[in-house]
Amino acid sequence: MRRFRLFSAGSAPEPALARPDRWLLLLPLAITAVGLVLVYSASSILGLTQHGDAFYYVWRQTVRAVLGGLAFVFFMRFDYHRLGRASTWLFALALVGLVAMAALGVGSEVRGAKRWVNVLGMAIQPTEMARVATVLFLSAFLARRADRIESQTGSYLPALAVLGCAAALVAVQPNLSSAAVLFAVGVALLFFAGARLSHLGGTAALGAAGFVAMLVHYDYQRERLVHHARFLFTGKLDSLGSGWQLEQSLIALGSGGFFGRGFGRGMQKFLFLPDPHTDFILAIAGEEGGLIATAAILGAILLLVWRGYRASMRAPDLFGTLLAAGLTTQLALYAFVNMGVATGLLPTTGLPLPFVSYGGSALVMNLAAAGVLVNISAQAEASAGRSPRSRVLPPTGFPRRPKPTWEALR
Secondary structure, X not given: OOOOOOOOOOOOOOOOOOOOOHHHHHHHHHHHHHHHHHHHHXXXXXXXXXXXXXXXXXXXXXXXXXXXXXXXXXXXXXXHHHHHHOHHHHHHHHHHHHHHHHHOOOOEEEOOEEEEEEEOOEEXXXXXXXXXXXXXXXXXXXXXXXXXXXXHHHHHHHHHHHHHHHHHHHHOOOOHHHHHHHHHHHHHHHHXXXXXXXXXXXXXXXXXXXXXHHHHHOHHHHHHHHHHHHHHHHOOOOOOOOOXXXXXXXXHHHHHOOOOOOOOOOOOOOOOOOOOOOOOHHHHHHHHHHHHHHHHHXXXXXXXXXXXXXXXXXXXXXXHHHHHHHHHHHHHHHHHHHHHHHXXXXXXXXXXXXXXXXXXXXXXXXXXXHHHHHHHHHHHHHHHOOOOOOOOOOOOOOOEOOXXXXXXXX
């Protein structure tokens, strides 16, 4: 195992400093700034009617954006290998939060789902912390057992048990969409680590069985899926029932046309589209900014995803490769599901659009994850000696990055 000698004997190791990927540095902050503008426009009427203040939601989102920005700056300068060494404790803490909500009834219930915990007057969603902690723990676990990934008992099944436990605790809130995305990200990490396709196929079947079991148990989720399937095949919506949100979203996107109605001139936010600042904020962007605005948001997220995978392929060790790939896949899936819901391609869920939708826990955790990606990209540049400001890297405790099977896709 190759190690890097970057510091003199007796001195403490320092994280590598290099010029990170500028796109990874700028895009999360730029999309967050655009999100604040959209949250204000989408929530102003709701803020006036519910709280007597048009700025009610945007001020709260601004505070969370500042906290997220601090997390972004911290983690972009914090050596990601130290996160790997603390991954077990962070994952255990996340599981405690999920267990407390599932078994002890801790948390606030909104619309039939118990997903939030009030801490010092702020609503915190443990699921948002758990999804990042799970990716962190699995990345470190699989990196340390990379030579045993093809063995079911040596690495694969233990990782699958951890993933299944976290996904199940999220699903019983109930939060089927977040559980499904978390499980999909975990399967992707197993693929990136070099697991056998036969094992992955069995895991996908197991996940599908769990999804069906949840649909059988929760009537409203099954009805939502049935109504959406009817819409896809017949074009008919339950306009006065479960299809109300989707119909208003499609009206907003359609009325926006190519150039949009103009900022602040959208009509669906006048209490036609429920909670326009959260899950369906893309509809408001499309109504006021037109196809140009939605295409720009999509393009920015696709560019961010590309640079995240690029940082993954250039990471100096396997842990960095898996962590960057896992965090990037998670952001990509959240964006894909949210946009799919707003355009009617997927059933209505509660997943936010990363960096754009209103929501404190999601925004802070996404910005923290983006900071980690920046740190990985900086260490990749330092390791390759491509940056004139590069420093040598400290010993990591993780194996050097081999050529995993997924790199054949390049």
